[in-house]
Amino acid sequence: MAQNPARRTALTDAAIDVLADQGARGLTFRAVDVRAGVPAGTASNYFAGRDDLLHQTARHIHHRLTPDPAVIAELLRAPHDRSLVTALMHDLLRRIDAERSGYLAMLELRLEATRRPEVRAQLTATIREQLEANIAYHLDEGFPGDRETVLTLYLAMTGLLVEHLTLPDVLGPDTLPGLVDTLVARIVPEA
Template sequence: MNQDRRDRLRDAAVAVLSDMGGRGLTHRAVDAAAGVPTGTAKNYFPTRDALLRAVAERSLEQYRAVAAALAGAGPGPSDAEELAALLAGLLRDVAGPGRARTLAYLELQTEATRRPWLAGLLDPIAASDFAAFTHLLSGAGLPAGPEQVRALTLALHGALPHLLAGAPATLAAAGLDDLDSFTCDLLSAVHPEEPAR
């Protein structure tokens, strides 16, 4: 099969899942989003589960590309202030250029509650964050024990749906209306002895 067309269909499926949610992810919708003849997506991904698998695999590839770009961007943050700035940038990406990717991932997580095989495909994405934040905390000279890593990772993951929904009162209540302050405060809460300001 044509790999370029397959990738185009997978990218279209990510966009459809992001825009229309799980119920909107159909072969016909993917064909329309990809600008290909009706029936093309079904030829590549014959079932809805195959379509979900394709989106999950594409999401994992996109996650790894973002992680590789971060790793290649230099030595990483060397202190709490630089780490807070990096984390704020990651959260801005979620609400900006990475919005479709993140929405699709959250939709996949919902689907995975009913499809254990899908949870297995998604597991490396979230699991990798724990290792990545361990590395970032250590590089910034901050304690990176399991408790600190869990608190940081889960707080950042918990922020995602609120950033995507963009409800102003919730963003203000969570401190997500000012991402620089949010990440500084989060690091200060996780490491009270190491203020990020």
């Protein structure tokens, strides 16, 4: 396998775009090569097979969706109460809007996981790891609520994001900030 980290990143970025635009069925090494603007056969030199490409793409999506440490550091200066959780959820919505193709690609990977057990196993492990890290972070930072609070908020925000990105006219973009506020107010207890 080729070891150029910048090229691997460019290929996984291209794979994310292909997934978002064409779905999992359109994700081929050739499509990734074309999207990345590299010679034919390049992607096959970086990934052991399609499953490896899907797995590495899922991991890279999480990297692209990771919050900016400077933004989080600034937000965390506030008291660790419901208002801060609300601000963090608004930041999540902002990041998803900025990284729309990444989140749509993740939805495509989730759909592919329903058809392919090997993808399901890898994606489940990746998402479970991230969810457990988020729960631990919430509890360690002393935010209000418990494990179930974080799980409920995760499920509510996931549903809101899916609706927003796939059928945005159902809710309308002007309602999103208020919906985020309502979700947090109804799920997260006061400190």
